[in-house]
Amino acid sequence: MVSQKGIFNNIYKNLVTPILKQDTGIDAEYLTNLSLTLLTFSSNNKNWPLIAKIIKNLNQEFCVVDERLHQKICGIDFSNPLGLAAGFDKNGNAANIWKDFGFGFAELGTVTKFAQSGNPKPRLFRLAKEEAALNRMGFNNNGAENLVKNFLKQGIDFKKNRKNNCLGINFGKSKITSLSKAQEDYLTSLKLLIPYCDYAAINVSSPNTEGLRKLQDPALLKELLREVKNLDDCPPLFVKIAPDLSYEEIEDICKIIIDEKIDGIIATNTSLDRLGLEQRKIKQTGLLLSEENGGLSGRPLQIKANQIIRHIHNLDNKIKLIGVGGIDSPESAWERICSGASLIQIYTGWIYKGPQLVPNILNGIIKQLNNHQLSNIRQAIGSNLKWID
Numbered sequence: 001m002v003s004q005k006g007i008f009n010n011i012y013k014n015l016v017t018p019i020l021k022q023d024t025g026i027d028a029e030y031l032t033n034l035s036l037t038l039l040t041f042s043s044n045n046k047n048w049p050l051i052a053k054i055i056k057n058l059n060q061e062f063c064v065v066d067e068r069l070h071q072k073i074c075g076i077d078f079s080n081p082l083g084l085a086a087g088f089d090k091n092g093n094a095a096n097i098w099k100d101f102g103f104g105f106a107e108l109g110t111v112t113k114f115a116q117s118g119n120p121k122p123r124l125f126r127l128a129k130e131e132a133a134l135n136r137m138g139f140n141n142n143g144a145e146n147l148v149k150n151f152l153k154q155g156i157d158f159k160k161n162r163k164n165n166c167l168g169i170n171f172g173k174s175k176i177t178s179l180s181k182a183q184e185d186y187l188t189s190l191k192l193l194i195p196y197c198d199y200a201a202i203n204v205s206s207p208n209t210e211g212l213r214k215l216q217d218p219a220l221l222k223e224l225l226r227e228v229k230n231l232d233d234c235p236p237l238f239v240k241i242a243p244d245l246s247y248e249e250i251e252d253i254c255k256i257i258i259d260e261k262i263d264g265i266i267a268t269n270t271s272l273d274r275l276g277l278e279q280r281k282i283k284q285t286g287l288l289l290s291e292e293n294g295g296l297s298g299r300p301l302q303i304k305a306n307q308i309i310r311h312i313h314n315l316d317n318k319i320k321l322i323g324v325g326g327i328d329s330p331e332s333a334w335e336r337i338c339s340g341a342s343l344i345q346i347y348t349g350w351i352y353k354g355p356q357l358v359p360n361i362l363n364g365i366i367k368q369l370n371n372h373q374l375s376n377i378r379q380a381i382g383s384n385l386k387w388i389d
């Protein structure tokens with residue numbers, strides 16, 4: 001019999017995991033949208049007795065409460081260091097519910113000024129054996145105004161009134177906006193959403209919007225960040241970078257981050273590099289990964305994303321780092337923190353491993369704090385401490 005405690009994990013393992021063992025079968029984007037529909041309904045109706053009961057059970061199964069995991073970063077209280085990465089809840093439909101899956105924060109978006117449908121389907125592919133994904137979604141989202149409406153629908157108020165529900169918003173450029181008008185595009189979305197976000201992530205690294213990564217060029221990035229920083233009530237700012245930058249380019253970005261007093265960097269987005277999987281065929285299209293457009297995420301990204309975090313931390317340990325890319329276990333989460341990430345995020349690993357990954361990672365971190373006799377996670381950041389079994 002399934003124990004009450006692990007009921008959601010068991011449902012996931014029995015219904016969803018078998019689908020994820022194959023590249024083909026149920027379409028990856030369809031599956032994401034199906035789960036988001038359920039989560040949206042729950043988030044909009046949190047007070048219905050049945051939904052309230054389900055959420056209470058979710059909370060019991062996935063939340064790990066421990067003061068040693070708490071950090072105040074840029075004035076924001078993070079009850080734990082593990083967040084949901086951008087791209088899963090692009091429209092903030094389930095903004096009310098991520099904390100009940102145990103996340104210390106969730107990054108919503110990418111949101112753009114204009115609603116847009118994204119690239120033609122199919123545009124999200126499972127690479128089951130490698131526990132990876134290729135996506136070329138192209139910022140499909142309902143636009144910044146709609147995100148405000150979704151917040152209000154869920155009773156999510158201005159950030160000063162929110163308890164224990166830390167929400168970052170990730171901002172991108174609309175497809176129809178030319179690069180020369182990009183600034184205005186970001187600023188319009190930010191002005192609408194600043195009251196709601198604990199931090200803003202400036203996304204200049206998605207590989208699926210033509211020209212977007214050019215905004216990583218020092219002159220353009222500096223100008224963009226300066227304008228954003230000048231906005232009234234500007235929240236803490238993070239810049240999300242690509243894993244395909246050279247160390248030289250990363251160092252240029254770090255200099256801008258310091259000069260412009262930006263709070264930190266989110267490293268990394270998906271990769272255009274095929275990371276050893278060039279000859280891997282996408283079954284749905286018959287093309288090799290080297291011939292396909294899109295960004296690679298999941299386990300193959302783990303080493304590179306970790307190296308980038310370590311490199312930036314060694315360069316300047318005052319830059320706050322959010323580490324993302326290929327984290328799929330307590331060990332890889334611990335490694336990212338010890339390489340220099342104050343916070344970490346998961347996406348692809350969370351899909352393959354299921355929601356149980358959140359408490360597994362958090363309990364793993366607590367165990368390592370015990371093993372290394374540390375009293376708070378802050379002491380582990382950038383410590384290079386190894387995992388002790």
Ligand SMILES: Cc1cc2nc3c(=O)[nH]c(=O)nc-3n(C[C@H](O)[C@H](O)[C@H](O)COP(=O)(O)O)c2cc1C
Pocket residue numbers: 085086087088090109110124133135137139170203206240268269270296297298299301324325326327345346347348349
């Ligand atoms: C289907 C999909 C959609 C994504 N959409 C976005 C997005 O809209 N904005 C963004 O900044 N990152 C997006 N990402 C990138 C993730 O936030 C993350 O940086 C990347 O996937 C690496 O983490 P992972 O290996 O844990 O998935 C997306 C990733 C996937 C798989």
